[in-house]
Amino acid sequence: MQELPELDIYRALLAEQFAGVRITGIEVKNSKTFQVSPERLEHDVAGKAVWFVERRGKQLLFHLDNGKRLMLHMAQGAYLYKGSDVDQPKRPAQLIIRFSDQALYCIGLRADDMQLLSVKEVEEKLGRLGPDPFEKWLTVDRFIDRFAKKRGTLKAALIDQNIISGIGSVYADEICFDAEVRPDAKIPVLERETWERLYVSTHKVLKEAISKGGAGEQPFAEDDSLTGGYLAHFKVYNREGQSCPRCGATIVRMDVSTRKAYVCLSCQKDQ
Template sequence: MPELPEMETYKVLLEQIIGGQMITGVVINREKSINVPIEEFTRKVLHQKIESIERRAKYVIFRLQNGFCLLLHLMLGGWMYYGTKEEQPDRSIQVQLSFQDHHLYFIGLRLGYLHLHTPEMIWRKLQHLGPEPLDPNFSLDAFFSIFQNRRGGLKTTLMNQEVLSGIGSRYSDEILWHCQLHPKRRINELEPSGLVRLYGSIQSILQLAMQHGGYMDPLYRDDHKTGGYQMFVHGVEGKNCSRCGNMIVKADKMYFCQQCQL
């Protein structure tokens, strides 16, 4: 599932290629991928200029000229591709937004969706989310105020979107490997120095992943920005840890090094 680095990469690239452009065509192949009847969706989206594109947690928000918004969550297996009809991926496409002779294809939205909302509905839907971990205002003090009284496991807490937004299973594993903490370790067992390391690793791993465009496939044919991040631990069980050389293992859907994560 794409997480903060992937959705931020998508947001930046989409701003560059479709920001300010008018939607000239709408195709809905799977009505369950939207939240209103196809006719209403098309009427409110067609011929609207994309005023801005934002990201919040794992969501991307397309703000339209008429005041409505499209809220995208790719969930598990969802992705996007932008190109001409000739470049269309050989995959089942649930939603297509056209921009003259180029199209933004939404693919794999079995659980994901592209919903039409008012700004007020967006605010209500996202108000439960915790702070953005890379927000300049999310200081070490702010982190301590959230984490120092919690008692849950490290991985499950990092993935809790009401605690911090945008981190999922993949980057929680990467973060905990980076700060050398076991994913099942409980927060209340950590010394303040451990929390400091955890905060630093959240910043370092997410920024590193964003610098390399996350792990997702490219957004368009000549996209050299996306998909350059190489995982240290997630999904690489059986390989040697790049820090200590011990084997990476997987247990209870958690990837970690048994030797250097304590």
């Protein structure tokens, strides 16, 4: 899983390690993962420095000093590893970005998961994304307004990247639990008090997940002891049949808008 907390942790680690560092080489082990030719990579990427690393929704953007952007999408099962020729990940990488004696291994990438884009092309692809949950202008009233025209289930709306970006199926369940509302609740019947709880819970859950290392299952580097620290703090996700930490009832799994969801039917309500 790669949702906002996991990608924000990657953003911070990548910025710490590689901001201002020059790319000395790039190796594409599977041509389907990258949409450009080796010749263009050599011209537009090799020898260029990474100015900074940005997260937009579920994408990471490497800003290069020639104005180009490397946009990385990480599907389920994909992960990054910072190593070297003698310190490599256990699984083969589809893409390796080299920074002198260090290397960034990209594992589990699928077709076109890495793209070389201009600023205009980035906006064409990501311009319709909803605001990040941490945008300062996203007040509780504006948060509620984002969902005003939706008629489906709460979970389907929370993971809709055009409404709010960065939240996926896992953290949607955790946010709903923290706000004491069911993920299959219908949006039109939710009261303002519930929306206010959801707004607070969204910030609370995502910030806690980031601070505790997220739920990534693979370390970023050999000495990484932070990644995955939040796995032990999930309240409902993947805890079917276990006791609710709030009321003691049994957590169940249900299908919500073609997605699985984990919920306590005792203390999470439908309004």
